[in-house]
Amino acid sequence: MSSTSRYAPSQVDRRGLRVAAAITSIVLALVLVLPSPAREILLAVQVGVFAIAAFAGLKRSPYSIFFAKVIRPRIGAPAELEDARPPRFAQLVGLVFTAVALIAFLAGATTVGFVATAFALVAALLNASIGLCLGCELYLVLRRLTPASA
Amino acid sequence: MTGLLILLVAVAVAAIAAWGVSKKNGRFATVAGPERLGVREIGVALGERATLVQFSSAFCAPCRATRVLLTDIAEKVDGVVTVDIDAEEHLELVRRLNILRTPTVLVLDADGAVVTRASGLPRREQVLAALGSAVADR
Numbered sequence: 001m002s003s004t005s006r007y008a009p010s011q012v013d014r015r016g017l018r019v020a021a022a023i024t025s026i027v028l029a030l031v032l033v034l035p036s037p038a039r040e041i042l043l044a045v046q047v048g049v050f051a052i053a054a055f056a057g058l059k060r061s062p063y064s065i066f067f068a069k070v071i072r073p074r075i076g077a078p079a080e081l082e083d084a085r086p087p088r089f090a091q092l093v094g095l096v097f098t099a100v101a102l103i104a105f106l107a108g109a110t111t112v113g114f115v116a117t118a119f120a121l122v123a124a125l126l127n128a129s130i131g132l133c134l135g136c137e138l139y140l141v142l143r144r145l146t147p148a149s150a
Numbered sequence: 151m152t153g154l155l156i157l158l159v160a161v162a163v164a165a166i167a168a169w170g171v172s173k174k175n176g177r178f179a180t181v182a183g184p185e186r187l188g189v190r191e192i193g194v195a196l197g198e199r200a201t202l203v204q205f206s207s208a209f210c211a212p213c214r215a216t217r218v219l220l221t222d223i224a225e226k227v228d229g230v231v232t233v234d235i236d237a238e239e240h241l242e243l244v245r246r247l248n249i250l251r252t253p254t255v256l257v258l259d260a261d262g263a264v265v266t267r268a269s270g271l272p273r274r275e276q277v278l279a280a281l282g283s284a285v286a287d288r
Contacts, residue, residue, distance in 0.1 A: 014211060029157055029161075032153040032154070032156055032157040032160075033151070033153045033154050033157055034153075039153075080211075080214065082209075082211050083208075083209050085209070086209050110152075114152060114153060114156045115156070117156075118156050118157075118159070118160040121157070121160045121161075121164075122160050122163055122164045122167075125160070125161065125164035125165075125168075126164055126167060126168055126171075129164065129165075129168045130168045130171060130172055131211075132167075132168070132171055136209070139209075140207075140209060
């Protein structure tokens, strides 16, 4: 369950984020080893997932929906919830890297495509394995540099 | 195949980074230097035997878990108090103590001297061992 109101930021179940990161890791690993055009198609799917999560909200991401419908009923409610803003920003960062990779592959710059995909994969692996969210850390750094109204 | 090679490199990099971060979390290191904190800096009276000072920030999930752990230890161990400090509201203290990350836990001895410190969520036995070193120095 999550709470949303005009005054309180949206909250998410951390375990859903870890599951989404695990699925992302598998998808990006496949992108690295599959031949064209399977690789571009799969990468485009991942770009789509990142875009949905970043712009429509984490709960609308297909990976989160999978977690909510298939996994969470089996493991019960979360002990606590987490602010959604840093992980949502992290999805945006993932979107940028994978979009760059997709464009690079389509334009024939496969090295750029591999490297950008690899960066996104490392971030997803770190998140899935130890819960370290690099995009979230970036969000905090940026937030500290622009002290607008809280 | 290039893609497979890059995949293996990426997995190796992630594995090394994950191992490094996990080892660092909760690892208490002795502090050299004359840093001493008192009620003026931390807002509460020092514990009779030791004080656990935690620096937290917003959006920090491990900070909550650390606070729960330290509070539980302070309740169970005599003469130990704990305090949670919001890093963003104590920036001068953060700079003075070179706090780079949250959560950071400082262990103070009975006189308020910083004896040992760690960043990241610690395990219970790590905190208890750190407390032991702060108390044994007397």
